[in-house]
Amino acid sequence: MRIFEAFIFYPVERFDINGKQLLKVNRKWYIVDLGLRNHILPKKQYDLGFSLENIVYFELLRRGYKVNVGKNGNSEVDFVAQKQGSLKYYQVTADMTNEDTFNREIRPLRAINDNYEKVVLTLDRLTVGDYEGIKVVNLLDWLTEKSE
Numbered sequence: 328m329r330i331f332e333a334f335i336f337y338p339v340e341r342f343d344i345n346g347k348q349l350l351k352v353n354r355k356w357y358i359v360d361l362g363l364r365n366h367i368l369p370k371k372q373y374d375l376g377f378s379l380e381n382i383v384y385f386e387l388l389r390r391g392y393k394v395n396v397g398k399n400g401n402s403e404v405d406f407v408a409q410k411q412g413s414l415k416y417y418q419v420t421a422d423m424t425n426e427d428t429f430n431r432e433i434r435p436l437r438a439i440n441d442n443y444e445k446v447v448l449t450l451d452r453l454t455v456g457d458y459e460g461i462k463v464v465n466l467l468d469w470l471t472e473k474s475e
Contacts, residue, residue: 338355339355339384339394339395339396340395340396343398343399355396375421376419376420376421379419379420379421379448379450379466380405380406380419382466382470383405383406383417383419383448383466384406386470387406387408387417390410391410392408392409392410392415393408393409393410394406394407394408394409395407395409397416397435399435399438399439400438402434402435402438403435404416404417404418404435404436404439405417405418405419406419413443414441414443414444415443415444415445415446416436416439416443416444416445416446417446417447417448418432418433418435418436418446418447418448419447419448419449419466420432420447420448420449421449421450421451422449422450422451423447423449423451423453423454423463424451424453424454429454432447432449433447433458433461436461437459437461444462445460445461445462446461446462446463446464446469447461447462447463447464448464448465448466448469449463449464449465449466450465450466450467451465452465
């Protein structure tokens with residue numbers, strides 16, 4: 328039996344944002360239980376950003392979205408969430424108070440030429456707001472809000 332058949336890892340296909348179609352290469356994998364990941368990997372290799380992405384991926388599934396990783400030219404959008412014919416784009420980061428990080432997270436969303444909702448989820452509360460139509464939302468607030 329392959330490991331993903333046991334629902335330990337979930338494959339996430341890449342979605343071409345411009346062409347609105349699934350890509351056949353470079354899927355990402357998310358683990359159903361971060362405790363397993365933390366047990367396997369040495370503590371010095373802990374990546375808070377990946378753990379937050381992992382949490383957001385499963386929350387989007389719980390909220391009823393079909394979830395893909397977005398590809399827009401050379402940029403990646405952490406998640407393209409689809410439900411009832413509508414899309415939402417999500418970036419996930421631990422902290423956006425550094426200007427370089429802020430720009431890195433906002434840039435891929437600005438490059439998308441459609442009118443679907445664009446959201447950055449972050450643990451910091453200092454950058455929360457609306458930036459030219461891109462919402463920056465505190466991740467903990469987002470997790471505890473009423474499901475959509």
